[in-house]
Amino acid sequence: MTAALAAKKRGLNVVVIEKSRYFGGSTARSGGAIWVPNNSVILGAGVPDSAEQAATYLSNVVGPEIPKDRQQAFLEHGPKMIDFIMDNTPLRFQFLENYSDYYPHFPGGLDIGRSIEAIQVDANLLGAEKERLNPPYMPMPPGIVMYSADYKWVNLAGVNVKGLATGIKCMLAGLRAMALRQNPQTMGAGLAVGLRLGLMDAKIPVWHNTPLLDLVQDGDAISGVVVEMHGVRTTIRAKKGVVIGSGGFEQNAEMRNKYQQQPINTKWTVGSKDNTGDGIWASEKVGAALDLMDDSWWGPTVPVPGQPYFCLSERALPGGLFVNKHGKRFVNEAGPYCEVVHVMYEQDKSDDGSEIPTWMIVDQRFRNRYLFKDVPGRFPIPKFWYESGVVKKAKTLHELAKDINVPADALQATVTRFNGQAKKGVDEDFGRGNNMYDRFYTDPAVKPNPCLAPLEQGPFYAFKIAPGDLGTKGGIVTDARARALRSDGTVIKGLWAAGNASAAVMGNSYAGAGSTIGPAMTFGYIAANDLADL
Known part of the structure; x- marks a missing residue:
């Protein structure tokens, strides 16, 4: 959704192809934290971050296996992406205060953290489309409005005064939303709703129940996709190219058994049930290199x-x-x-x-x-x-x-x-x-x-x-411009990838809460702008 919105705002004609009957994927099912260092939200909250400090930390977390230019691309464009989203959707964000970086003792790490989350969004603004929001993996109790920042304290509501007060605050927020006839969404669902509203405002179509079958290749360039639409095999041509954002392969037992250590089981993942690696194997078929396939979040x-x-x-x-x-x-x-x-x-x-x-x-x-x-x-x-x-x-x-x-x-x-x-x-x-x-x-x-x-x-x-x-983290090898690469390092023209369909910029590690969503949105944003620059 981030890639589509960025491409549209650059003047391109865009369509989002969605395999599922729902939108939001694993993000809508999640806590919805976003890890993007040095962004305007955390700086506005007084977080003492800087580009240099963030680069030091990320380098220490991911190690030398992740190319420096990819790390730098994430750190440079992530803050721009957050501002772009706030400028072009109803989304507003808040600092997840004191949700520490996962390795705060590493050079550049922050005890107070760098993660942000979406502020409550009213799903009723979607109209009938709200029924297509992917359900959370653990439903919120009815009449409650709770943020990831509240979750810690609600867990302690039975033994802690602040926990009890936080629980009451969440219930009062729910009652207020009911009185206003709102359908409040927070965490990953709130983020997904806000992005979907951005697509609606930009008049970007989303075609549901349209699984990817293949990529269209003209010579050495990708020029479209083959999908199944209403039971019919259909080719959709792309003038500029295709951005793969189809998630991981956590629900594909055959791929997990092929690439990952035993014991492994699709029944242990909380990833979206439609994440079966479609974009990964379609890209591999046209020559894309794969990496980190043995690893997951x-x-x-x-x-x-x-x-x-x-x-x-x-x-x-x-x-x-x-x-x-x-x-x-x-x-x-x-x-x-x-x-x-x-x-x-x-x-x-x-x-x-x-x-x-x-x-x-x-x-x-x-x-x-x-x-x-x-x-x-x-x-x-x-x-x-x-x-x-x-x-x-x-x-x-x-x-x-x-x-x-x-x-x-x-x-x-x-x-x-x-x-x-x-x-x-x-x-x-x-x-x-x-x-x-x-x-x-x-x-x-x-x-x-x-x-x-x-x-x-x-x-x-x-x-x-x-x-x-939460999902797999291996997939298509990409460069700092989110372009898909072959095993010899050459670029596959017309093909970009972001999110869990691509090999994670986090490598085998995990920098902080939202290290899945933050880079996914950032490299979607990078891909769209690179595509538009052609």
Whole structure:
């Protein structure tokens, strides 16, 4: 949508081809954060960022594998893209204050973060098109208007005054919207609605239920697409070229099995169900090189049948830990979610399948205090979670160990050691709570380390943790102008790519909240302007 809007504003004739009956893709299902350093929103909020500081940080995060000119293109054009969106859509953004960069201790990292999110948008402005908004992967409770910035505190509503106040604020905002007969959308849905309104205002058509079948090639240049429209194979010619923004291949079992490490499962992703790699394989067919195909935007995920839960906040809260099948801790549970799964896979290679699945162990005090997914503290966990085997419950750790098939003595020793460290407030094994990212989703009432509390009050619970993801991050290799490249580095004329259909500028890492959406929008913007300059 960003690419289409930018191209239209440059005077081009544009159409958006959408495979799904919905618009918004995985973005509409997500928290909707946008990571774009040094943009006008964060600078206006007083964030002490600069182009030099951002370049230092990004370089340290992604490493030498990502070409410097691609990194620089993102950093240079990202702030321009944010201003362009605010100038050409109803979208306005706010700073996600204190949502730290994921590696704030790296040179150039910021403890207060660089992420922004869309301010509430009224979906009723879309008219009938609002029914085409892709549903969120975890629906918002009715009558609530909540931002990503609120999510942390709402999680603590049962034990924290600010959490309770935030929950009340979200309910009052919902009541106000109802009184005004609005359909308020925030997070990823708000971003998607705002962009779609921009397309409507610019009179850019969006053709739904129109899957890509092939790319049209004239000589060595791409000159259009072949799609299925109303059941008929149809060719659409493009005078200037094609921008691929079709998302990843997380829902394509064949591609995941081909490119990614086992175990892998399409049932563990929260990516949009239509993301089956169509743009990637169509581009590969015309000679595009692919990279990062073995990687994803990973995160520890509770594999609830039919509704996998990307475990964002719970793993950082005090009173829980991860263990492998040997009953031992192996990672900083509160660290960047992508990194946690990387460790799961790395250790799985070197051992005998010990990290997958992993189990998150918590005690009754944890369950009494904190929200887990959409289950409030003290409320019973749904019965079908137990029936599916993703949750186990036992009076003692020894009984729990038997239920999850780990050595009881090892689990007891792990919890005993963890409890001692929690009471001292220092995780000597993995450094949990040593930086501001670790501490973002924690409980400030817990001292001396808000990430750490002992597991002492039975019964005890074990949640199965699988290597889930927000989507895949491998795809078409592109240059700093978002042009698709062949394996020899030459440009495929007429073909550009952005988002999860392209190999991520983040490489194998993850700089901060919104490192998927920020670069996707930026390189869509770059692609459109490069195309228009032809």
